[in-house]
Amino acid sequence: MKPEVDYTLYLVTDRELMSTTTLDEAVAQAVKGGCTLVQLREKDCTSLEFYQQALRVKAICDAAGVPLIINDRADIAQAVDAAGVHLGQSDLPCQVARRMLGPDKIIGVSAGTLPEALKAAADGADYLGVGAMYATATKQDADVTTMEELKAIRAAVELPIVIIGGVNESTLPRFAHTGVDGAAVVSAIIAQKDIASAARRLYPLAAKLK
Amino acid sequence: MKPEVDYTLYLVTDRELMSTTTLDEAVAQAVKGGCTLVQLREKDCTSLEFYQQALRVKAICDAAGVPLIINDRADIAQAVDAAGVHLGQSDLPCQVARRMLGPDKIIGVSAGTLPEALKAAADGADYLGVGAMYATATKQDADVTTMEELKAIRAAVELPIVIIGGVNESTLPRFAHTGVDGAAVVSAIIAQKDIASAARRLYPLAAKLK
Numbered sequence: 569m570k571p572e573v574d575y576t577l578y579l580v581t582d583r584e585l586m587s588t589t590t591l592d593e594a595v596a597q598a599v600k601g602g603c604t605l606v607q608l609r610e611k612d613c614t615s616l617e618f619y620q621q622a623l624r625v626k627a628i629c630d631a632a633g634v635p636l637i638i639n640d641r642a643d644i645a646q647a648v649d650a651a652g653v654h655l656g657q658s659d660l661p662c663q664v665a666r667r668m669l670g671p672d673k674i675i676g677v678s679a680g681t682l683p684e685a686l687k688a689a690a691d692g693a694d695y696l697g698v699g700a701m702y703a704t705a706t707k708q709d710a711d712v713t714t715m716e717e718l719k720a721i722r723a724a725v726e727l728p729i730v731i732i733g734g735v736n737e738s739t740l741p742r743f744a745h746t747g748v749d750g751a752a753v754v755s756a757i758i759a760q761k762d763i764a765s766a767a768r769r770l771y772p773l774a775a776k777l778k
Numbered sequence: 779m780k781p782e783v784d785y786t787l788y789l790v791t792d793r794e795l796m797s798t799t800t801l802d803e804a805v806a807q808a809v810k811g812g813c814t815l816v817q818l819r820e821k822d823c824t825s826l827e828f829y830q831q832a833l834r835v836k837a838i839c840d841a842a843g844v845p846l847i848i849n850d851r852a853d854i855a856q857a858v859d860a861a862g863v864h865l866g867q868s869d870l871p872c873q874v875a876r877r878m879l880g881p882d883k884i885i886g887v888s889a890g891t892l893p894e895a896l897k898a899a900a901d902g903a904d905y906l907g908v909g910a911m912y913a914t915a916t917k918q919d920a921d922v923t924t925m926e927e928l929k930a931i932r933a934a935v936e937l938p939i940v941i942i943g944g945v946n947e948s949t950l951p952r953f954a955h956t957g958v959d960g961a962a963v964v965s966a967i968i969a970q971k972d973i974a975s976a977a978r979r980l981y982p983l984a985a986k987l988k
Contacts, residue, residue: 614868615850640825643853647874658824664857 570672571635571651574604575695575728575750577767577774580639581609581625585759592624594763599632601767603757604750607654607676609639622648637676642668652676654697657684662691678732680713685721693727697752700733701743704755715742722747731777740773748777780882781845781861784814785905785938785960787977787984790849791819791835795969802834804973809842811977813967814960817864817886819849832858847886852878862886864907867894872901888942890923895931903937907962910943911953914965925952932957941987950983958987 579598583591595606608625610618622638626648629636635651638644642665645653652674653665662677669675677688678697685696698721699713712733722729728749735743736756743751751774760766789808793801805816818835820828832848836858839846845861848854852875855863862884863875872887879885886905887898895906908931909923922943932939938959945953946966953961961984970976 615870616868619870619874641851641853643851643856643870643875643878646853646878647870658826660825660829660853660857664829665853668853668856 573635573674575730576604577602577771578605578730578750578752579603579757580607580752580754582754582758585755588761594758595625596628597763598757598767599634601764602771603767605635607637607639618644619647662688662693666692680711682720685725689725689727695728697732698729699731701731702734704734737769744776750774783845783884785940786814787812787981788815788940788960788962789813789967790817790962790964792964792968795965798971804968805835806838807973808967808977809844811974812981813977815845817847817849828854829857872898872903876902890921892930892934895935899935899937905938907940907942909941911941912944914944947979954986960984
């Protein structure tokens with residue numbers, strides 16, 4: 569059975585943006601503060617380090633009853649029995665990952681445009697990460713998705729949608745009642761000194777998206 | 779059923795060492811020249827690029843009847859239905875990869891020392907890559923495995939062993955009759971202008987290892 573996922577406040581990790589704590593502690597604080605879903609994203613480590621980090625974060629998420637999604641690496645997701653995988657447009661194709669992970673794992677796909685969103689839906693994605701809504705330190709080169717494009721995607725696709733890219737306390741209210749299912753947040757949580765408080769402040773804003 | 783593997787002359791790719799051709803063409807020439815096994819190693823590309831490259835190399839290997847092993851990434855190995863995966867000491871643990879890939883895939887493990895070799899054997903590896911036998915451009919920081927250590931590993935472990943690291947036309951004859959099963963070669967094949975000829979010259983030297 570595919571797990572039930574609450575997309576409201578989706579933490580996406582970024583080790584480079586952290587300054588005050590370990591990644592384990594950051595994730596623990598984020599779920600304590602109300603994050604409903606966690607994506608572990610690691611770009612510059614060995615597979616062994618990624619696996620070991622994923623095991624630790626999985627234990628934290630399990631204890632909090634929050635599903636863990638692994639960025640990019642379907643093998644790491646399988647290795648730690650994560651809830652699923654998140655695939656960017658430069659990662660494995662969704663259909664290939666589905667064949668590997670089976671029907672019960674969550675597969676999220678990044679979609680910046682309506683054609684990408686429609687393709688992901690046709691390929692069997694479980695949710696879409698739509699953005700970047702704003703240029704960010706994390707994705708400086710990302711093409712920005714306009715509010716119009718987001719609305720077009722929302723109108724065209726029935727899958728859960730999370731917005732991502734520059735989502736923070738100031739920008740999040742602009743998406744109230746756009747009908748999306750949640751907000752994926754990187755620096756507005758992970759880069760904060762008090763991560764639990766940051767999540768706690770963001771949660772009610774994210775809960776007004778639908 | 780686990781595929782029968784001939785370890786005699788094992789090409790390990792390295793895109794950075796190539797100068798004269800595409801990787802597809804290099805692999806095609808190498809198997810034409812007599813390589814009996816191919817390992818696709820990619821370090822600086824996206825998962826999508828790795829997957830697409832692996833699909834192309836798989837087609838070349840299939841046409842030549844040569845098994846393809848994927849370096850590090852068990853997900854890419856599954857995605858292209860490769861013969862198996864090769865795991866370094868910084869990659870996924872062998873037992874984790876085995877759980878993922880099942881009993882019929884080949885799992886090779888890099889072992890530089892006798893304890894690493896014994897652990898890999900206990901963990902269910904199908905073959906060992908022992909080395910680096912010499913410091914190389916590919917692995918400048920690798921600890922060198924001595925001839926004595928190689929012999930100790932050969933005496934202690936029944937698995938097929940391939941030597942790797944600085945294996946070329948001059949060094950290969952030193953390992954004649956050491957009882958190893960093959961030679962894994964990077965630059966002495968992939969960096970050569972005439973890749974097929976390089977493989978053709980190495981093959982008879984590699985065939986004298988047992």
